[in-house]
Amino acid sequence: MSHRRDLKLWSTACLAALAIALPLGAAQAQGPVTLTFTRAGDSATVAKVFDPMIKAFEEANPNVKVKSVPMGFDEANKRFPTMVATGTLPDVTLPPDSLSASLGQKGAFLVLDGKLSKDMVADIPKSMWSAPCANADGKTIGIPANAGALVLWYNATLFTKAGLDPNKPPKTWDEFVTYAKAIKEKAGVKGALGLNGFARNDIDDMFAATLASRSGGQWYWDNKTRSVRVDKAVAEDLDFLHSLVAQGLTQPNVDAYNRADTRKLLRDGDVAMTFDGPWVIGSLKGSADPTSPQSPYRTALLPSSNSPGATSLNLSCWNISKTTKHPDLAIKFVEFVSSAANTLAHAQGYGVIPVRTSVLKSDAFAHQPWNALALAAAGDTVPAKPGVEDLSLVEKVIPGMIQSVLLGKAKGMEALKSLAESQGWPH
Amino acid sequence: MSVTAQPQKKSRPRYRSWVRWRPYAYILPAGLLLFLVYFLPMFNAVRFSFTDADLIAGAGKWVGLKNYIDLFTPEFGWVLWRTLLWLVVGVAGSMVIGVLMALLLEKALPGRTLFRVILTLPWIFPDSIAAIMWKFTLHPGWGLVNSVLGSLHIVKEPINFFSPESALWAVIAIRIWKGAPFIFLAVLAGLQAIPREVEEAGCVDGATAWQRLIYLKLPMLKPVLWASGTILAAWTLVIFDLVYVLTAGGPLSSTEILSITIYDAGFYDGRVGAASALSMVAIAALSIFSYFYVRREMRSGLA
Numbered sequence: 001m002s003h004r005r006d007l008k009l010w011s012t013a014c015l016a017a018l019a020i021a022l023p024l025g026a027a028q029a030q031g032p033v034t035l036t037f038t039r040a041g042d043s044a045t046v047a048k049v050f051d052p053m054i055k056a057f058e059e060a061n062p063n064v065k066v067k068s069v070p071m072g073f074d075e076a077n078k079r080f081p082t083m084v085a086t087g088t089l090p091d092v093t094l095p096p097d098s099l100s101a102s103l104g105q106k107g108a109f110l111v112l113d114g115k116l117s118k119d120m121v122a123d124i125p126k127s128m129w130s131a132p133c134a135n136a137d138g139k140t141i142g143i144p145a146n147a148g149a150l151v152l153w154y155n156a157t158l159f160t161k162a163g164l165d166p167n168k169p170p171k172t173w174d175e176f177v178t179y180a181k182a183i184k185e186k187a188g189v190k191g192a193l194g195l196n197g198f199a200r201n202d203i204d205d206m207f208a209a210t211l212a213s214r215s216g217g218q219w220y221w222d223n224k225t226r227s228v229r230v231d232k233a234v235a236e237d238l239d240f241l242h243s244l245v246a247q248g249l250t251q252p253n254v255d256a257y258n259r260a261d262t263r264k265l266l267r268d269g270d271v272a273m274t275f276d277g278p279w280v281i282g283s284l285k286g287s288a289d290p291t292s293p294q295s296p297y298r299t300a301l302l303p304s305s306n307s308p309g310a311t312s313l314n315l316s317c318w319n320i321s322k323t324t325k326h327p328d329l330a331i332k333f334v335e336f337v338s339s340a341a342n343t344l345a346h347a348q349g350y351g352v353i354p355v356r357t358s359v360l361k362s363d364a365f366a367h368q369p370w371n372a373l374a375l376a377a378a379g380d381t382v383p384a385k386p387g388v389e390d391l392s393l394v395e396k397v398i399p400g401m402i403q404s405v406l407l408g409k410a411k412g413m414e415a416l417k418s419l420a421e422s423q424g425w426p427h
Numbered sequence: 428m429s430v431t432a433q434p435q436k437k438s439r440p441r442y443r444s445w446v447r448w449r450p451y452a453y454i455l456p457a458g459l460l461l462f463l464v465y466f467l468p469m470f471n472a473v474r475f476s477f478t479d480a481d482l483i484a485g486a487g488k489w490v491g492l493k494n495y496i497d498l499f500t501p502e503f504g505w506v507l508w509r510t511l512l513w514l515v516v517g518v519a520g521s522m523v524i525g526v527l528m529a530l531l532l533e534k535a536l537p538g539r540t541l542f543r544v545i546l547t548l549p550w551i552f553p554d555s556i557a558a559i560m561w562k563f564t565l566h567p568g569w570g571l572v573n574s575v576l577g578s579l580h581i582v583k584e585p586i587n588f589f590s591p592e593s594a595l596w597a598v599i600a601i602r603i604w605k606g607a608p609f610i611f612l613a614v615l616a617g618l619q620a621i622p623r624e625v626e627e628a629g630c631v632d633g634a635t636a637w638q639r640l641i642y643l644k645l646p647m648l649k650p651v652l653w654a655s656g657t658i659l660a661a662w663t664l665v666i667f668d669l670v671y672v673l674t675a676g677g678p679l680s681s682t683e684i685l686s687i688t689i690y691d692a693g694f695y696d697g698r699v700g701a702a703s704a705l706s707m708v709a710i711a712a713l714s715i716f717s718y719f720y721v722r723r724e725m726r727s728g729l730a
Contacts, residue, residue: 108483198677253567396676400678404679
């Protein structure tokens with residue numbers, strides 16, 4: 001009897017499992033096509049910018065559903081590699097730039113050569129198509145989406161308080177140091193300059209920018225040897241950054257602040273200047289809109305003794321997952337969000353510089369704080385980060401080296417040589 | 428002569444065979460799950476440790492002992508040293524504070540239950556939530572601790588608790604904050620299991636409170652302390668999220684312990700082979716704890 005009871009139990013369990021699985025499978029087979037999409041960044045801002053675009057795309061394509069998967073930059077850096085490994089990366093992504101380059105080199109993205117509209121390709125500068133997030137081994141693996149160049153952000157009110165003319169921001173690095181000393185003395189701030197010394201994201205971007213502006217357009221990475229340059233110019237720039245910290249011109253404890261933290265310092269009037277990009281606009285829009293005519297925040301090209309306006313450029317790209325089941329639809333969606341109108345909405349809403357030349361020339365970018373940002377992005381730039389497979393090199397090892405100099409643990413040349421030795425690079 | 432019809436019996440050999448295999452059929456789903464989530468990943472980890480497997484590129488080719496040989500670097504030596512500090516100081520600190528808390532709250536006091544609940548709260552917080560909370564609380568710019576110290580004029584400049592010199596100690600202190608409640612609960616239960624007559628006999632014999640603690644209570648708590656300490660040590664060794672959220676192994680690798688190194692190798696660099704080899708080191712260390720724990724349990728006749 002118990003034998004029959006056991007058989008009944010097992011067969012009931014199997015039938016129940018089938019009864020659940022079959023309708024689900026049938027439901028998946030029918031219904032609209034779903035495209036998954038992640039624009040890495042602040043979720044609230046992304047939703048505000050992209051939800052209307054998604055709605056418009058769905059209305060124009062009735063059998064398509066676009067599902068936005070919110071993810072911050074840090075979360076994307078951590079999750080995207082495993083999503084690629086498990087084949088669950090969203091169909092369309094805009095990853096952090098160094099991650100885009102790293103995954104692109106590992107073959108995670110669809111090759112787009114010959115699949116993009118000629119008008120869109122022609123409207124984006126040629127130099128951007130060879131950026132690491134857009135090109136891997138000569139193949140197009142991404143569509144440039146937006147750019148950001150580092151400029152000098154400053155608080156005009158604090159400049160006035162320090163007896164400085166806010167319409168005459170510093171043009172050379174010597175002037176910059178003089179201004180910083182005056183601000184520190186008279187403006188009652190925690191530091192004249194908000195410097196991000198946190199050794200993960202973006203510290204190398206800041207370093208690349210100051211090196212470019214001090215050394216006339218060169219940057220710290222040698223593409224031939226695939227290593228950090230170990231030479232006098234790079235060492236001197238590192239030592240210069242340390243001198244700003246050592247002279248007390250920055251906020252105390254620089255290593256505790258990343259770029260998001262220094263924006264808070266600028267917003268709260270704790271610092272008068274910071275090196276940052278257009279992302280300040282998106283970050284501060286909710287609390288202290290920098291685009292408002294009453295805003296005290298202004299932008300200027302980085303001071304330079306050699307190459308006016310030289311700075312570092314972050315370029316982000318739209319990438320399409322190699323494992324997407326709907327490649328043509330994904331390309332259609334990316335071209336839709338990259339249209340001139342949507343590119344402008346993305347730029348103004350998120351706080352980025354558009355890559356489409358036709359959009360960059362519009363009046364929207366002709367006044368503060370956009371004008372210096374647009375000028376810098378279109379000017380003499382070096383890549384913010386090297387395009388390498390090894391993510392920890394650009395996110396941890398190089399930033400660690402820069403931080404060690406900022407904190408006075410090593411001199412510039414010493415730190416560079418130590419880094420080169422640990423990585424087996426020529427020096 | 429009448430012949431009584433016998434009821435038809437089941438085929439006995441088939442029934443006996445089913446009865447013999449039935450228990451295995453019932454444990455099959457759990458066994459399958461255990462195989463899939465424990466044994467198979469363990470086997471794969473050992474296998475990958477001998478290859479150059481990559482997170483995205485795939486399984487990779489055989490490289491023999493290269494991943495293990497590559498561990499012999501000064502940097503890894505420092506990782507092991509920091510992990511040892513983290514383990515020894517973290518566990519010792521948790522035990523001392525946990526025992527003190529249990530001794531204080533053993534006796535009937537007004538509000539004892541409320542205090543017991545409050546002191547248990549750190550253990551209930553998920554590690555990542557606790558890390559975010561402490562990161563903000565200790566921030567030099569807008570953290571509560573620096574605000575209070577500054578407003579009371581105890582410090583002139585804000586303290587950076589996560590500087591390269593102090594970050595490891597800050598992280599260990601937070602670990603002690605999280606780990607002490609576990610020891611507190613275990614020791615409290617142990618204290619309550621000590622017969623009252625033992626303490627009364629000590630009082631009658633003229634032993635001071637300190638003498639009763641050292642010569643009566645602590646020896647009787649030895650099994651509890653041993654068991655809870657071993658478990659806490661094993662947990663502490665494999666903690667990842669607390670340290671990662673607090674410092675991500677920085678600044679300047681000052682808080683990079685073994686779990687962070689494994690994560691960075693596997694998920695940041697995508698070097699699954701190297702990460703697997705590092706994991707074997709962690710497993711070897713954990714096995715030591717397991718061995719002593721099981722041996723003691725078997726000796727005490729409880730296994």
